[in-house]
Amino acid sequence: MMQDDPADVTDSTVLSDESANSDSIAEPSPSTGQSLSRRTLLKGTASAAVGMTGLATISGTAAAGNWGECHHNPPRAPSWFGYLSPWEQSEHNLPNANNGLSIYIHGFLGTRQGAVDTGHEVWRKIRDEGYPHHACFSFVWPAGNGFTDWGSAKDNSYMAGRWLGDFINGRGWTDEDGKNINIICHSLGARVALECIKTLHEKYQKSIDTIHFLGGAVDVGEVSFEYNTALEHGCGWTHNWYSESDPVLRKYYVTWERTQPIGLRAHTGNIEMTSYPTGMKQHCQYMDYEYGVINDVARVVGNG
DSSP states (O other), X not given: OOSSOGGGOOOOBOOOSOOOOOSOBOOOOTTTOSSSOIIIIXXXXXXXXXXXXXXXXXXXXXXXXXXXXXXXXXXXXXXXXXXXXXXXXXXXXXXXXXXXXXXXXXXXXXXXXXXXXXXXXXHHHHHHTTOTTOEEEEEOOOOOSSGGGHHHHHHHHHHHHHHHHHHHHHHTOSGGGTOOEEEEEETTHHHHHHHHHHHHHHHHOOOEEXXXXXXXXXXXXXXXHTSHHHHHHHEEEEEEEEOTTOHHIIIIIHHHHSSOBTTSSOOOSSSOOEEEEOOOSSTTGGGOTTTSSHHHHXXXXXXX
């Protein structure tokens, strides 16, 4: 069950299914990429300077499940489903973007396997909504091991987004290159996505089609003022899927940050963003095949 032309996937390197968590992750670079294809990993990052220390995730069987606030456990993804994990010097079956491509970005505290499983569930829902040729893969960034990693995860989400922006430009995956590219990001993955399009716009004057924030863990004010230009010029359409009942954002994000994230409320700032109230009771529910919002997301990315 291939999502795209199986003959047109990139070279792959598969590591053991270990956690992507780390407190000290070195910058992926040409000198350390031993078996990883330079054509795929390094083409977009020749000029990137990215240092990583302990990124994060909420996805699949990831941390939210441990918090008792999210019980979504997607089926294990088949072995062919693609992912890009540059800080592990690993990638696997990256699809082409000839028929549209969505990149799933996880959030805070989790594992590579959880991100891959959830990314596959997102793709499966898009396919079943009537878009079988639309491709998808998971972007994996090293996740922290506990609550004390929140600060470093925030710092590193900036760097992960800049790296991804360089990579997307290097692959020619932009609207200016005639490609339908979409980012579907959960929780702190929203920061990665924002930095990605900021890099695309400011560094390359490029853009992608859509961004979908699912329970985004980024301050509303930051989105309005720090990223307004990037969202206006680096992305065709911005969609915010939020829930005032999200227990993780209400309990943890608001306590830690003392601000309101876009995942808790409709955005009413100075940028064009379509907000959708979802009523989600669990932080991971957005990606759930049966009860999530991907059926609605599919209609946007599939018709791009």
